Amino acid sequence: MARIFGHIKGQPVGTTYNNRRELHDAGVHAPLQAGISGTGKEGADSIVVSGGYVDDEDYGDTIVYTGHGGRDANTGRQVRNQELSDPGNAGLVRSELEGLPVRVIRGRNPDSPYAPTSRLRYDGLFRVESHGAKVGIDGYRIWQFTLAKIPEEGSTTAAPRSSQTTLEGFADTPGPPSVIETVVQRIVRSTKVVQQVKAWYNHECQICRLTLSVAGGLYSEGAHIQALGSPHYGPDVVENVLCLCPNDHVLFDNGAIYLSDELKVIDAPTGEAKSALFIHPSHRIDPRYVAYHRARWTTGTARG
């Protein structure tokens, strides 16, 4: 059965379950024992946050979740280092790199005010924001994942701290010194179609052939040739998507490079062809989207 990322139909946030078997049967969290459901190839679709893991921290909308492995099954204490190559841990890295939502189920935990007092409760979708290693309380290396709640549609609760856009921007009115005024500089979005295109290239950039390799995975971004949304309304289809490294994605989205009808990569300032776009045999690119993107950056210029 395909792994489902996102809410499960008929299982609204707040639904409770008597045990792991019921969670499994509802499709909310498939494994009967493991805390992480996922693999490095697909990503992790759900986790169970339970009491008894000494290094976990639960702040409600932010959870610091300790990865899988190296624990004594009876005591829950770490007895070995954890490895990022563990399938569950690699799954959380993949979800972080792709922005895939992770279902969070909380179990009973007397130490956490956010945990249910009994049973298991589905608490909604979280984004994996970051991860890193540290020496845990038991003296072994653990990998920890910071997850932030994705606000529910129509929810009136504040956005999670970490995705806060400070509306004062860079206003010079001094705030409390603890406030870090941040703005969102760039948002990279992904879709199921983008995931498919990336899979063809295994994250290799179609322009520069670079593959970014990070701890636990590969990284690339999907670029819609004719942009999504107003006023371009490009479609979310594989014929309109490129697999690019972040640098070439910025250049392509901002008109520093565009494509010729022969799918050569053109340097906008000079109009010179730099190289041919690398294209997987299964990947058809529609010249209409290429022409639309090119016109967006060359209309009314000498090369228009």
Place this chain on the structure above:
Amino acid sequence: MARIFGHIKGQPVGTTYNNRRELHDAGVHAPLQAGISGTGKEGADSIVVSGGYVDDEDYGDTIVYTGHGGRDANTGRQVRNQELSDPGNAGLVRSELEGLPVRVIRGRNPDSPYAPTSRLRYDGLFRVESHGAKVGIDGYRIWQFTLAKIPEEGSTTAAPRSSQTTLEGFADTPGPPSVIETVVQRIVRSTKVVQQVKAWYNHECQICRLTLSVAGGLYSEGAHIQALGSPHYGPDVVENVLCLCPNDHVLFDNGAIYLSDELKVIDAPTGEAKSALFIHPSHRIDPRYVAYHRARWTTGTARG
């Protein structure tokens, strides 16, 4: 006077003004005639959206705004091509590249249900989402900027369409075919401190020395060495920030590269030094943050 990005104290969203002079005096939009307040170096901090520009489109939370230049002052029609090098247009590009918020003031426009019926009204902060050229209704090249409303803190209105995170994720339950299910893959944030560090390097990457040049500007990203937010709580100070290209930002934030105490760039898989970090004479980097970042990716490994 320094250009202020964000809300102006004492001028809440919805405030109305009799004329451009009042807008100027309130500090909401400084120029008395120009529709765009800004420069390519600083960014654009405010725009006035008025009726009479034939190519503008107003969808409420999304505005397609035509840039400056090439218009007949009396008729408002285009009589020449617009140039992205026009200071106002370059300012909007800079605000897009840096994620700077733009104050939007709407004037009277009988064609728009979102415009006030009289006076000028401050309608809050928008993000510049994208830009591009097209041939306008009058037959000349125009540059258009798509702006999306930044939701107000505590607002119960839905997020703008374009920043929507579809909570169904990639769930296989089929939705209406017009729905594009997107997830947020990556968010790049900036702060005033980050802006200062970028200015030292003029957007040149401290690791690979690359400067990304796009239509209308240069692009780089600020990387906090000890990450902001839970559980790292790195400070937002210049001693904790690097100016990087997007590729090296992804690699640095995900542990593929880290720094030695001598500020050499280390390739994590091999532990080999690749090069020395490029450092501007004014830029002091605090070794404590470097050590924190390194420990996050090397704890418990042979190179830890």
